[in-house]
Amino acid sequence: xxxxxxxxxxxxxxxxxxxxxxxxxxxxxxxxxxxxxxxxxxxxxxxxxxxxxxxxxxxxxxxxxxxxxxxxxxxxxxxxxxxxxxxxxxxxxxxxxxxxxxxxxxxxxxxxxxxxxxxxxxxxxxxxxxxxxxxxxxxxxxxxxxxxxxxxxxxxxxxxxxxxxxxxxxxxxxxxxxxxxxxxxxxxxxxxxxxxxxxxxxxxxxxxxxxxxxxxxxxxxxxxxxxxxxxxxxxxxxxxxxxxxxxxxxxxxxxxxxxxxxxxxxxxxxxxxxxxxxxxxxxxxxxxxxxxxxxxxxxxxxxxxxxxxxxxxxxxxxxxxxxxxxxxxxxxxxxxxxxxxxxxxxxxxxxxxxxxxxxxxxxxxxxxxxxxxxxxxxxxxxxxxxxxxxxxxxxxxxxxxx
Amino acid sequence: xxxxxxxxxxxxxxxxxxxxxxxxxxxxxxxxxxxxxxxxxxxxxxxxxxxxxxxxxxxxxxxxxxxxxxxxxxxxxxxxxxxxxxxxxxxxxxxxxxxxxxxxxxxxxxxxxxxxxxxxxxxxxxxxxxxxxxxxxxxxxxxxxxxxxxxxxxxxxxxxxxxxxxxxxxxxxxxxxxxxxxxxxxxxxxxxxxxxxxxxxxxxxxxxxxxxxxxxxxxxxxxxxxxxxxxxxxxxxxxxxxxxxxxxxxxxxxxxxxxxxxxxxxxxxxxxxxxxxxxxxxxxxxxxxxxxxxxxxxxxxxxxxxxxxxxxxxxxxxxxxxxxxxxxxxxxxxxxxxxxxxxxxxxxxxxxxxxxxxxxxxxxxxxxxxxxxxxxxxxxxxxxxxxxxxxxxxxxxxxxxxxxxxxxxxxxxxxxxxxxxx
Amino acid sequence: xxxxxxxxxxxxxxxxxxxxxxxxxxxxxxxxxxxxxxxxxxxxxxxxxxxxxxxxxxxxxxxxxxxxxxxxxxxxxxxxxxxxx
Numbered sequence: 036x037x038x039x040x041x042x043x044x045x046x047x048x049x050x051x052x053x054x055x056x057x058x059x060x061x062x063x064x065x066x067x068x069x070x071x072x073x074x075x076x077x078x079x080x081x082x083x084x085x086x087x088x089x090x091x092x093x094x095x096x097x098x099x100x101x102x103x104x105x106x107x108x109x110x111x112x113x114x115x116x117x118x119x120x121x122x123x124x125x126x127x128x129x130x131x132x133x134x135x136x137x138x139x140x141x142x143x144x145x146x147x148x149x150x151x152x153x154x155x156x157x158x159x160x161x162x163x164x165x166x167x168x169x170x171x172x173x174x175x176x177x178x179x180x181x182x183x184x185x186x187x188x189x190x191x192x193x194x195x196x197x198x199x200x201x202x203x204x205x206x207x208x209x210x211x212x213x214x215x216x217x218x219x220x221x222x223x224x225x226x227x228x229x230x231x232x233x234x235x236x237x238x239x240x241x242x243x244x245x246x247x248x249x250x251x252x253x254x255x256x257x258x259x260x261x262x263x264x265x266x267x268x269x270x271x272x273x274x275x276x277x278x279x280x281x282x283x284x285x286x287x288x289x290x291x292x293x294x295x296x297x298x299x300x301x302x303x304x305x306x307x308x309x310x311x312x313x314x315x316x317x318x319x320x321x322x323x324x325x326x327x328x329x330x331x332x333x334x335x336x337x338x339x340x341x342x343x344x345x346x347x348x349x350x351x352x353x354x355x356x357x358x359x360x361x362x363x364x365x366x367x368x369x370x371x372x373x374x375x376x377x378x379x380x381x382x383x384x385x386x387x388x389x390x391x392x393x394x395x396x397x398x399x400x401x402x403x404x405x406x407x408x409x410x411x412x413x414x415x416x417x418x419x420x421x422x423x424x425x426x427x428x429x430x431x432x433x434x435x436x437x
Numbered sequence: 438x439x440x441x442x443x444x445x446x447x448x449x450x451x452x453x454x455x456x457x458x459x460x461x462x463x464x465x466x467x468x469x470x471x472x473x474x475x476x477x478x479x480x481x482x483x484x485x486x487x488x489x490x491x492x493x494x495x496x497x498x499x500x501x502x503x504x505x506x507x508x509x510x511x512x513x514x515x516x517x518x519x520x521x522x523x524x525x526x527x528x529x530x531x532x533x534x535x536x537x538x539x540x541x542x543x544x545x546x547x548x549x550x551x552x553x554x555x556x557x558x559x560x561x562x563x564x565x566x567x568x569x570x571x572x573x574x575x576x577x578x579x580x581x582x583x584x585x586x587x588x589x590x591x592x593x594x595x596x597x598x599x600x601x602x603x604x605x606x607x608x609x610x611x612x613x614x615x616x617x618x619x620x621x622x623x624x625x626x627x628x629x630x631x632x633x634x635x636x637x638x639x640x641x642x643x644x645x646x647x648x649x650x651x652x653x654x655x656x657x658x659x660x661x662x663x664x665x666x667x668x669x670x671x672x673x674x675x676x677x678x679x680x681x682x683x684x685x686x687x688x689x690x691x692x693x694x695x696x697x698x699x700x701x702x703x704x705x706x707x708x709x710x711x712x713x714x715x716x717x718x719x720x721x722x723x724x725x726x727x728x729x730x731x732x733x734x735x736x737x738x739x740x741x742x743x744x745x746x747x748x749x750x751x752x753x754x755x756x757x758x759x760x761x762x763x764x765x766x767x768x769x770x771x772x773x774x775x776x777x778x779x780x781x782x783x784x785x786x787x788x789x790x791x792x793x794x795x796x797x798x799x800x801x802x803x804x805x806x807x808x809x810x811x812x813x814x815x816x817x818x819x820x821x822x823x824x825x826x827x828x829x830x831x832x833x834x835x836x837x838x839x840x841x842x843x844x845x846x847x848x849x850x851x852x853x854x855x856x857x858x859x
Numbered sequence: 860x861x862x863x864x865x866x867x868x869x870x871x872x873x874x875x876x877x878x879x880x881x882x883x884x885x886x887x888x889x890x891x892x893x894x895x896x897x898x899x900x901x902x903x904x905x906x907x908x909x910x911x912x913x914x915x916x917x918x919x920x921x922x923x924x925x926x927x928x929x930x931x932x933x934x935x936x937x938x939x940x941x942x943x944x
Contacts, residue, residue: 079569098878099897102905103712132706132724140603141581152555152640156562160481160643161912164875165905167644169712169842172545173582173603178843181707187721190707190845191611194546194583194601202600209618231580233558233569234551238577294624297599299534300591308596311535370581426577427587429599648904649920713901 039208040278041287041435043124043271045117046379047110047223049085049264049366053117058383061391062411066365068247068262073227081241083250084227085264085367103166104179105144107225110266111176112183114223118269119184122283126184129216129277135188136181137206138269139199139222139371140173146228147171180219180269188215196425197333197368198295200267200375201433205293207272216277221378223267224370235263238426240337248395253334253361254341254407256400261336264363267372268379287382291418291436292320298428309430310347313422316432317351320418324352327434328416329390329408331377333424334361335368338400344422345403354404357420358412361393374423378433381419385437390414441701442617443854445694446525446682448517448631449794452488452675452781455497456520460791461798464806465827469780471673473658474637482642484651486658488675488782489637492516503588506575508547509635510678511585513787517680518589518629525682525694527627529594538597538625539590541680542612542632544605544786544841546582549638554579589629589680597625605841606746607705608632609679609789610849614703616683626688632790633678641674648713650750662783663810664747664776665754665818672748675782679790686854698797698835702733702850713842715752719760722838722846726764733850735834738768740850742805742830744792744837745822747776748783753840758818760838760846773830775823779809789839789847796835796851805830863914863936865889868906868929875909876902889930900924907932916940 044054049067051057060067068085076082092101092109100112119126126134148171154162169175174192181190189210193202200222207220226235235241242260244250251262272290273283294315296308317324330352333344348359362380363369369376384390390412399405417437424430447457453470454460463470470488479485494504494512498519504512522529529537554576558567578584586601598619602612609632616630645651652671654661663669689696706721706728730737743765746757762769777795784791799805804827811824833853840846869884878884879897888896893903907923910916910932916939926932 075566078566097880099876099902102875102877103901132721136707141583145580148551148640149555151644152552153559153562153565155640155643156556156559160483160639160646161908163640163643163647165644165647165901165908167640168648168650169605172605172842174544174605174841174843174845175712177604178707178712178845181709181844182711185709187707187709187724189705190604190843191615191705192603194581194603195586195599196581196583199583206615209622226580229566230555230559233567233572234554234576234580236569237572237574239574240577295598295600296535297538297587297590297596299596300594303594305534305596308535311596425583426581427584428590429583429587647908648901711899714899 036212038275039211039290040273040275041270041382042273042278042283043118043122044268044287044379044382045114045121046268047087047114048266048376049087052088052090061362061365062389064392064394066247066394068250068367074229079232081236081243082245083247083262085262086227087266103170105147105170107144108175108179110225111223112179114269115180115219118271122271126186132188134186134217135190135210135215136177136186136219137191137203138177139193139203141194141196141224141370142226142231143173144171144175145226145231149228149230195429197370197373198423198425198429198431199371201421201423201431202295204290204433208290208293211272211274217271217273219269220272221267221269221375222371224372225265226370227265251336251364251367252396253336254345254399254403254405255396258336258338258341262367264367264369267369268375288385288435288437292316292434294319295431307343309344310350312430312432313347313351316434320434322418322434326418327357327420328414329384329419330357330359331381331421332359332361333422345405349404355406358390358408359405360390360408362391364394364396374421377421381421381435384419385416388413388415440621440623441686441699442620442683443686443689443699444681444697444797445684445689446521447794447797448520448524448680450490450492450513450517451677451791452490455491464777464780464795465804467807467809467826469659469809471658471661471782476637477639483646483653484642485655486661486673487637488673490676507588508550508579510543510547510633511588513635513678514541514585514589514633514680515592517631517678518592521680521682522593527682534594534596536597536626537595538619538628539586539595539599540602540612540616540628540630541586541589542602542608542786543582543585544603544608544634545636547579548641549635550579552638552640593629595629604845605843606785607789607839607841607845607847608786610839610847611705613700613790613793614849617700617703620683620685626685628683629680630683631678631680632787634785634787635676636785637674637676660810662749662779664749664779664808665814665822666811667813667815669749671750673782675784677784677791678787679794696854698800698851699854701852702729704728704732705845705847708844708846710844715756717756717759719756719763722760722840723763725846725848729848729850735850737765739834740765740772740836741832742799742835743772743774744796744835745774745776746838746840747778749778755817758820769820773805773823773828774820775806775808777806792837796837800832800835800853803829803831861914862940863910863933865929868933871906871909875905890928892927910936914940
């Protein structure tokens, strides 16, 4: 079976509007979580978020696209542009149907939808925008990316909350292992609007801290919820044949293993399924636990879920058996973009031989037998595991190798 | 040995048709389920018709807690999964939950609950900064529709791969196609898969009004959905779900399961053209059909029936007719083509799975469901659309196609399992 | 009664459909087809919807689709405003 290579990547995160800024800030351990500025959140129970730095979409996107896109889709279009520019590919040269798009989504273009709901209910149906028919829906990023870049291959959209970025990469790998030369895949999210915020708060999983340095402390004894963020990453995933034929540069790594499982229903007494996802992804990649150089953990920041993840990691790798890091402590959890951003972090770790830190956490809580990377650490990285869980029991694991 | 994915159970909830049997009775009779909207006062809207399900969560078997917790689309999916599971005869306790997965398709997720709760927390739209004090605890589940797949996974005890697919109006085909890929690859032996949507709410009606996609034929709702007819002027919104038990062929044979149909081929393409518009030549859908037939090792002239997307918009029906001709060649004219949306409306993401159910039942009965309300074909739509009345016809191989906002074009080939085994 | 003129139409187009980078909306566009200005059917539906609300004019769906230039759309709107559209 042909290898699925990552030959391009693009990132937008609270830590930076481009890959290298994001990565430099991440390695420096700069926490990008802060008070919400996109709207006045002072009346809400939770007030911190990881916001992408401000930018003017009109400087980056065609004027015609701006009125018909939600903030989230503008981010996704910028990230796709960056990923494609990174590998300098001529899409048309790969055949009429040679490139497809599969993205993860979580809440769609929620702010756009909120505005149209407001128009409908306060002013009437004739005030609702023609763009509402697609600007808010879950498939919008895939559709807009495929249109912008003329990508007519198989396309898809997966929703598994925070696990979606890995599931999209798994689907893209399937196509590339089939007959397709190239896929654009990953996830970019943005849901920081009042209506999205209220819905998010209802999960009961958000931190209520007002101190950006103390709000999101996964695996620590003080873990009390997480901070939402926005942004994500997209990748150019390419068959080894295609990459060779066009002399593709750069080569970040190989999508070597992937698996997804689901937790048993609450109260069943059965073991959570995360460990099985990790073991299956390692087996799929044909690597042993001892081969793994770093784990990018899901790290929800809720004691029970943190404990379950710590147990699964200790069971697979042995107590303190592998360096574990959580760079999302600097950005918050990015919905459909979160796991994709971790894959970008993993690939950049391979490239630069360095593990990004987990910030604000001084060490794991008693009982979590984790080698938590709390300051950036130089290391030869040939194999990295990314773990992601979606609200309600979705577990995904992905292995990238050099 | 190559693994194959076969449908062994069917659950359906459709407008005016609860359950697989009543669904087929409706389709075979050519009756329509399109009516004036009853869920809210449709008077302020351009299009005032829809195809609504007769559904009551408690009467239809859900607990009070499930009824409270779940959006209508999730309720549909759980009830559909129950029927599909019962129909398959699969014993959950005797099979490995880790080898069981779920893929549910949905175009608009929990949109009804989101709108209802928005009205509550915003004081009827009066406030932009919404009032957190009135939010229900399940609001996050409505925000992210993977909660629908989770509910089905809990219902069927799935611990294998679980996901929600949301590719607009091709979600129902894409979800079953993805499930078949997972079975063939070996990621699971049993996939509970299908699609659900419950979009009949003011915001959905308003957004389709704004682009004139839905029909303004409000004076005679029962004949409002008119695919391929010269007088068609938009689709009729519908709702519902179909959920299947999809199983690896040998796994199904070992337990003596009834084999409805093999998902023999599946492919999707994007038009990369426009979020809502279609290129008239149908070239991307034709390419999806070609690829799905190739995957199924099926020649164009082996197709016995084409289940059309047939939404009843001006552009869709021409686009699709062009695509079928482009891909099937001369055989396009010799093959019956019909749209069940003429009877049950267009339930967005759910419809692709409802159409798969119709295809499988057409195969079982050797009857092709009709295109209702087709009296005067559009001269540009010149295939055999089986107008008004169902037709007896040997059906061993079916092609089902779908087209969705975002440019998605999907084709699936379903085949009588005896033929697959040969 | 207020009528719709080109400068106002320009503003409405910019607001609800954006401006194509290749097209010069500020130039002499009265008889330039909307498609050459980068506007598709959705952009025109959105524009027509704003015009109808702002000027209280009723524009028939088919008439909007057939108005292929700014001049045609201005004529259509102003006839409707005058009550003989």
